[in-house]
Structure formats: structure tokens, C-alpha cells
Amino acid sequence: MTDRQPAFVLVRPQMGENIGAAARAMWNFGLDRMRMVDPRDGWPNPRAVALASGAGRLLDGAGVFHTTADALADCHYVFATTARPRGMTKPVFTPEAAMAKAREMTAEGRKVAVMFGPERAGLENADIIQANAIISVPVNPDFPSLNLAQCVLLTAYEWRRADVPADGERMEMGGTEPATGLEVEKLAAHYEERLDQAGFFFPETKAEGMKANLRNLWSRMPLTRADVQMFHGMLRQMVRWKERG
Amino acid sequence: MTDRQPAFVLVRPQMGENIGAAARAMWNFGLDRMRMVDPRDGWPNPRAVALASGAGRLLDGAGVFHTTADALADCHYVFATTARPRGMTKPVFTPEAAMAKAREMTAEGRKVAVMFGPERAGLENADIIQANAIISVPVNPDFPSLNLAQCVLLTAYEWRRADVPADGERMEMGGTEPATGLEVEKLAAHYEERLDQAGFFFPETKAEGMKANLRNLWSRMPLTRADVQMFHGMLRQMVRWKERG
Numbered sequence: 481m482t483d484r485q486p487a488f489v490l491v492r493p494q495m496g497e498n499i500g501a502a503a504r505a506m507w508n509f510g511l512d513r514m515r516m517v518d519p520r521d522g523w524p525n526p527r528a529v530a531l532a533s534g535a536g537r538l539l540d541g542a543g544v545f546h547t548t549a550d551a552l553a554d555c556h557y558v559f560a561t562t563a564r565p566r567g568m569t570k571p572v573f574t575p576e577a578a579m580a581k582a583r584e585m586t587a588e589g590r591k592v593a594v595m596f597g598p599e600r601a602g603l604e605n606a607d608i609i610q611a612n613a614i615i616s617v618p619v620n621p622d623f624p625s626l627n628l629a630q631c632v633l634l635t636a637y638e639w640r641r642a643d644v645p646a647d648g649e650r651m652e653m654g655g656t657e658p659a660t661g662l663e664v665e666k667l668a669a670h671y672e673e674r675l676d677q678a679g680f681f682f683p684e685t686k687a688e689g690m691k692a693n694l695r696n697l698w699s700r701m702p703l704t705r706a707d708v709q710m711f712h713g714m715l716r717q718m719v720r721w722k723e724r725g
Numbered sequence: 726m727t728d729r730q731p732a733f734v735l736v737r738p739q740m741g742e743n744i745g746a747a748a749r750a751m752w753n754f755g756l757d758r759m760r761m762v763d764p765r766d767g768w769p770n771p772r773a774v775a776l777a778s779g780a781g782r783l784l785d786g787a788g789v790f791h792t793t794a795d796a797l798a799d800c801h802y803v804f805a806t807t808a809r810p811r812g813m814t815k816p817v818f819t820p821e822a823a824m825a826k827a828r829e830m831t832a833e834g835r836k837v838a839v840m841f842g843p844e845r846a847g848l849e850n851a852d853i854i855q856a857n858a859i860i861s862v863p864v865n866p867d868f869p870s871l872n873l874a875q876c877v878l879l880t881a882y883e884w885r886r887a888d889v890p891a892d893g894e895r896m897e898m899g900g901t902e903p904a905t906g907l908e909v910e911k912l913a914a915h916y917e918e919r920l921d922q923a924g925f926f927f928p929e930t931k932a933e934g935m936k937a938n939l940r941n942l943w944s945r946m947p948l949t950r951a952d953v954q955m956f957h958g959m960l961r962q963m964v965r966w967k968e969r970g
Binding site for chain 2 (some may be wrong): 497504505507508509510532534535575576605617618619620622623624625626630633637640641648649650652653654655656671674675677678679680693694700701704707710713714715717718719720721722725
């Protein structure tokens with residue numbers, strides 16, 4: 481794991497379960513620097529450990545601080561996540577833009593933190609004032625009720641997305657590969673020949689149009705080699721069946 | 726709320742709590758079309774209602790189906806979310822690319838669904854075969870353990886992020902329209918039945934795998950209504966040919 485990642489700071493978290501769930505959400509996307517400010521039920525918290533299953537290492541390594549200022553003391557740039565506007569003059573980022581900026585800053589060796597507020601009320605203005613910028617998740621304005629672990633999850637997800645320029649779409653080929661034009665051509669010819677024998681292209685006046693439609697159908701399908709073999713095989717079997725009478 | 730949004734289909738969900746949390750996650754990002762396939766503890770489920778607080782309306786309006794095929798019957802394009810590769814030949818999308826595509830398709834009036842598997846094991850291959858494409862969240866390979874509501878949350882988040890007037894690419898439909906899930910299902914069943922009679926699924930030990938491959942092939946093809954009619958017609962004609970002896 482690289483050292484160049486932001487710390488996620490849970491400010492006065494209430495339920496141990498949510499601390500554990502936040503740890504899992506971070507580790508789902510490769511983040512393992514957690515800090516806490518004054519957790520309500522003290523520390524360590526067995527409920528947090530139980531819920532963190534698989535990400536318990538983050539809790540073992542978490543820094544626990546008395547005040548927000550202590551938790552942020554070594555940080556160069558701090559984001560605060562908020563659900564509602566606070567009427568403060570601060571830059572507001574989407575999670576995506578924030579994590580892209582965090583990538584840039586950490587790459588330059590700067591320490592970045594992201595603060596998450598307590599479950600019920602979110603961060604207090606006194607916390608937010610200590611941040612350089614705000615992250616606001618673009619939720620449904622009629623139902624803006626993200627919980628702590630969900631907010632951590634979306635932010636961590638954007639951190640990872642900002643790193644891995646994932647192929648938007650790729651084909652899982654399952655051990656086969658796309659059919660070539662020649663293979664599709666032979667398939668089309670095979671069907672045309674047998675269907676002709678079977679009397680499919682009827683009436684005569686429509687035969688040409690039907691053949692063109694069928695050719696177009698084959699060429700439009702994203703056929704693999706295995707698909708082409710399957711289609712050949714089906715047709716051959718129907719012919720064998722006919723010939724058995 | 727616009728009618729142009731994907732349905733999220735929870736396949737055999739286990740815990741009512743997770744159904745409720747999934748409903749909240751959807752509504753956080755403005756989605757309110759939920760469907761369920763065979764929920765383990767029956768329906769309605771008071772635990773789901775308790776956890777959905779604020780998004781209970783989604784549960785009231787949710788369609789409950791016996792089989793995956795029933796749930797997808799009216800859909801033109803189906804995504805399946807999976808955590809691990811399944812060795813099938815199918816396009817694989819990031820959540821971002823998938824929801825951008827879903828925006829395009831729903832804008833054209835096509836019905837789109839996204840399937841989510843049960844908590845423990847995820848979707849079965851038999852479910853995935855019925856999808857046109859896969860959504861894979863780019864998680865930490867050392868800890869790929871997203872839960873149901875988290876997977877719903879990230880997908881719904883990307884749906885909302887993709888809320889831009891998209892028109893980069895569209896399909897010229899040439900007077901026909903995309904086949905529905907039910908139409909493709911019937912086509913698959915027609916071929917399976919006749920090929921069975923014809924002795925195609927041989928040897929016995931391989932029959933199940935061959936049938937799965939064939940189902941997967943149909944669901945992967947971008948079939949129009951006219952294509953489906955063409956495939957039915959070809960098969961019927963081969964049978965008539967056989968019967969003429």
C-alpha cells in the first residue's frame with residue numbers, strides 16, 4: 481500500500497458498528513489510514529471490531545485524538561463532508577473532483593485528510609471551519625440521508641476511481657475470441673444454403689429481401705468463435721434429425 | 726420523477742434489513758423502481774419496512790416475482806452486478822459506463838434493469854446468463870466484499886452522476902425495436918426444446934453446460950423483434966422440412 485493516500489477522519493462517531501462499517505468501506509477501495517476524534521463510546525470498541533471483519537487492521541492502526549485540531553495537525557489540506565450547505569465561503573467539490581485533487585496533492589507529498597461527521601447531525605461548523613474545502617455528495621434533494629459508512633464508501637470509491645483509469649467497457653471473453661469476417665460469412669452461407677433447401681425463402685418474390693435481412697442479422701451480432709460453432713452445430717443437428725426421418 | 730429510469734432487481738435477497746437499506750440507497754439518488762425475485766423471507770417483510778424509513782414508498786411499489794425471467798420479461802437491456810469474473814462471454818462495464826449507457830437507453834424509451842444478487846453468494850450463473858452485460862465495481866482485489874446495499878448505492882450514485890443530456894451514440898432501429906426479455910426468453914426456450922428433440926445436447930453429461938452457453942448466447946445478442954421472428958421462422962422451417970421427410 482502506498483503511503484500516498486488521504487486519512488479519513490471520523491469526528492465524534494457514535495455507534496461502534498458504524499466505525500467498523502466505515503473501516504470496511506475504506507478498505508474496499510484500498511484506503512487504510514483511519515483517524516478518530518473523541519469516539520462517543522471510547523476506544524477500543526468491540527462493536528467496531530466485530531463489524532470491521534476483514535478490515536480490523538485499520539482499527540488497530542487508527543489514531544485517536546481528543547480534538548479535531550489535534551487530528552488534523554500534520555495535514556496540508558483538509559476536506560469536510562457535509563450533506564447540507566452551511567453558508568460558509570469555501571470551495572465545494574463533488575466527491576469525484578475532490579478525490580482527483582487529493583490524488584494530485586498526495587502525489588506531491590502533501591498530507592490530505594477527509595473529515596466525516598457524527599451520524600445524527602454531521603460535522604459542526606467549528607469542525608468545518610478547520611477544513612480547506614467541502615465535499616458535497618450530489619444526493620436526491622428530497623432524501624439526502626446518507627449514513628456515515630455510505631459517505632465514506634462513496635468518497636473511497638472516488639479515490640480509487642481517480643487512480644485506476646478503468647476501461648469503461650471491456651468484453652469478458654470467457655476463453656473465446658471474436659469471430660472473423662470470414663467465419664461470419666461462412667456461417668451466413670451455411671444457413672442460407674440449408675434454409676434454401678428447407679424452403680424457408682418463400683415466396684420467391686421475397687426471397688432476396690429475406691436473404692439480405694438474414695445476412696444483416698448475422699453481421700450485426702457480436703459473434704464469438706464459440707458462437708459461430710454453436711450456430712453451425714445447431715443447424716447441422718437439425719439436418720441430421722431431418723435425415724434420420 | 727421521470728418514468729425513464731432503470732429498475733433495480735434484487736434477486737433472492739435474504740435479510741429484510743438489506744432490502745430496506747437498498748431502498749434507501751436507491752432513493753438517495755432519486756431511483757424508485759424496485760423489483761424482487763423470490764425474497765427468502767417472503768413479502769411483505771416488516772424488517773425491510775423498518776429499515777427503509779423514508780423510502781418505504783419504494784417497497785410499497787416494488788414488484789415481486791417468482792423467477793428472474795419473470796422479473797425481466799418487459800426489459801430490453803439487463804445488467805448483472807458481479808464481484809468476481811464468471812468466465813462468460815459478456816461485455817463488462819464499470820458502474821459509471823453502465824449508468825451512462827442506461828441513461829442513453831432509457832432516454833430512447835428502452836426499459837433497463839440492473840440485477841443484484843443475494844447477500845452471501847451473489848448472482849448465480851443462471852441469472853447472469855439472462856443479462857446483456859455485467860457491471861463490475863473496481864474494488865480492492867484484496868478485499869472485494871461489498872454488501873448488497875453498498876453495491877446498490879454505488880450504482881445509484883453513478884446513475885445520478887450520469888444525469889447529463891447524452892446523445893453521443895444511438896442505434897438506428899430501421900423500423901423495428903429491441904426485443905424484450907420475454908421475447909428472448911421464449912426464443913431461447915423454442916430452440917432448447919427443438920434442439921433437445923433433435924438430439925443436439927449430447928452427451929448427456931454436457932447437456933446442461935451446452936444449454937447454459939446457448940442461453941447466454943441469446944441474451945448477449947442485441948436482438949430486435951424482427952430478429953427474434955427471423956430466428957423463430959428459421960427453426961420452424963427446419964422442423965417442417967424434417968416432418969415432410
